[in-house]
Amino acid sequence: MDNCGMTPGAVPDKGEINIKTVTGKLRAIWESQPERTAMVFYDDDAERLSLTHGEVQTLSMKCASLLCYHGVKKGDVVCNTLYNSMEREIVNFGILLAGAVVMHGDVIDDKGRHFWAPLVQAGVKFVVLEPDLHTPAWKMFKLDVGQSDADIEKCTRNVDAPDIQKVFKFRQEHRIKKSDRSKVKSGFDIIREHQGSLFERVSSHDPAAICVDKCAVQKHYKMVLRTHGEMCHISSRIDDMLHCTADDVIYCDFPLSWLPGLPYCHMSSGCTMVKSTLLDCPPRKVVAETWSLIETEKCTMAALQPPMIQMLSSHCEDMAEPHWTLRLLSTSGWVRQSVMDAIGPCTQSIVICYSRIETGLIARLPVNTQTASVYSEGCMGDLSNPVRTRLDQSGQSNETVKATPVGEILLDGLLVAKEYLNDPNLTKSSYTEDGFLLTGDIGFYDENKQLFVLGRKVDAIIRGNVPIFPREIEEKVNQCPGIWKVKVVSLKDDKGIIQMCACVIPRNDDAITIDRVKEFCRYQLGGTFDDDNNPHMPTYIFFFDSFPTVHGRVNRRMLAYMASEILQGNTRLQS
Structure with a gap:
């Protein structure tokens, strides 16, 4: 018997699907169309790996059982430090299916105490990493668990993070040399070899994920704990704003796993996610091969950072018509008028999203051929319904405010986190007495109640x-x-x-x-x-x-x- 009370190889009674939880929503998607492509991944050599909904479910449930077999219990925090890859997403799903909490550790890139501090603060008991010296996590753990070839190893000698019990060494398939492929196991190999399957029942109030963001100036990490219910609310809000459906194929180049929209969209609509490691390539190769990838996969949408959008628009302007165009591009944060040049050459429309880890997706502004010429830099459009805001200089609520002077944007609402995880000092300094989040963004409303974000207060x-x-x-x-x-x-x-x-x-x-x-x-x-x-x-x-x-x-x-x-x-x- 394993630590879950289940015989390895047995399939648990999964019971009724609860679509108010992340695991329930995922299961509903996976089981509705098991043969449909769920994920596509390209490495730097343009080698393609894809998984169907059924394969994602099988791997995720095996991963959940593997984690549980090695001591992970419901409510435990598991820090996943894997970078952009299929393995990272499968491990994320596996952690959730085990009833544990996934901490997105791929943004933790410091050394010494700045690396250990967020792990200790979050109460991390298990870490998933890639045993590669290019990764910060392996540099920090190598002395503790690098002396053997074991794929899963106890961590007992770490005085900086004494609560960590085990480390899972998952090599990513696309980074294993072909000459070593027969003698080196990948994370997928370890998961596939495990004879077990697990689907832990959770409620909408159970903790699901810890979103992590780095305050670069202070070398400090702020963390927000999200429940299953909150994650489902955010995913529904994103789908509603982007009009995403199961038929969409979305390419994303954002480095974070769960923001600004993927795999939230997959979680809610079951769309196909397309990812790549092209960010590691030279800039010219990135642009040409990214567009080639988008064309090959017939992507309908893409979530791209503004510099990539600008480069793609120039690339597509030189292509002979007709060529493939996206239905929608989405990007996050402040963008320049020049980004609108992408409308026509490579996309029909752009949606500018305003999001934070404390709030989910706050606002979005769709821009198309007719409105691109009148777009004003910094405009984020209307706020989403569950969010209300005010500017610190006006003191007025969103329902009554019209054109305002410039001030700091304050937010409150259903999806706005009320505190930072185990950090009362940061919470106290980041919220007003009446519960509004101090975003640190400077902005204003125009006469049409459109929200404008000018930039970060710390940069002004x-x-x-x-x-x-x-x-x-x-x-x-x-x-x-x-x-x-x-x-x-x-x-x-x-x-x-x-x-x-x-x-x-x-x-x-x-x-x-x-x-x-x-x-x-x-x-x-x-x-x-x-x-x-x-x-x-x-x-x-x-x-x-x-x-x-x-x-x-x-x-x-x-x-x-x-x-x-x-x-x-x-x-x-x-x-």
Whole structure:
């Protein structure tokens, strides 16, 4: 007998389907059309792997039984750190079918205590990882469980996370060398070999998933626990907003597994999910092969990040007509007018979604051929029904608000989480006394009650009560001849007044001066030679040989410190 009281190989009595739970919704989909394609996955060598609903169900139930056999109990937290792959989704489903809680650990990419902190905070007892030195999880666990070839190993020596009991080492099939294929087991091999099947009954109030998001500046992870009922509500809301059906084939390039919409859509409608590892390829290969993949699979919808949408639109403009076009593209967050250029060349319409891990999908704005020309940057459309909002400067509810001044967006409603998991300090600082979530996003309503999101409060530079976002200035200043890179930071002058500084890396083969840059800024941003009193106009221009970076990204905080030192006369920091 295994730890679930079931003989390996036996199929449990699954009972009546409860569609108010994630497991019930999944089972209803899998059993309605078992031969229909559920998942398609492409690796960097364009090798295709697909699974039907019936195969997904079999693998997921075997995975659930395997987890249970090795000690996972109902309510336990299992952290899945696998990256974009079929194995990751099967393991997610398996954890849920075992009645456990899936923690999406693929975003935890730090080292040392910053890696262990969220696992300890969430009460993780089991970890699923890939034994590959390129993955942060394996680097952290290797000393504890890397001494043997066991696929599933006890973790007893970890003083940083003492509650972790076992580690499941699931190699991903597409990353195993062909020469090693006969002697190295993949995660699927381990799951298929297990002689068992499990479907644990759960209720809509039972915990289902821990969504994880990283606050990059603080190196802190915020986590939200979602119940089965909340997950089902979110999936239904997404399907309603995107008009997704079982006939849709959706390609998604977002790195997170359950946001901003997949596999929520699969969970609710049973559509086919298409994923790939193409993000690991060179940019040109990514664009061409992504579109080839979309055409081959006859995708009807795609969830893409704005840079990919822009590159795809340029790629498709060069293709002879007629060619394949998507019915719908969806993207999340603030997008530029230029993204609308994708309508026509590669899609019929775009839906801009506003979502957060604390709220699910908040708002969406559909844009088509007729409305693309009048799209306003930052517009997110109407709020979804279960969400109400206000702006901190107006104090009015969504039902009464009209055009408003710019302020921080506050949210409350049925799907808005009321707290962060085991983090009372973060909860206290992130919610108002009357229960509204402080999103950290700056925005406003226009006269048509359309919500506009301008950017993150932490990124804004406030000058004269006007929030200014560095990216807007950077994009314009970067067009100046002779400039290679530019980053805009804030600093205080000798009077303690916040000013903007454009930090510039010149091109090696161009002669450029501060006066030339200022003249170009006046042309692009407004202002005259005699009066630069424009809040968008940088007060200072400093030249650098390079910018300080962390994990490949510019460290704005360090750059601001260096600019401040230069202002005080320490020119050594410019190089």
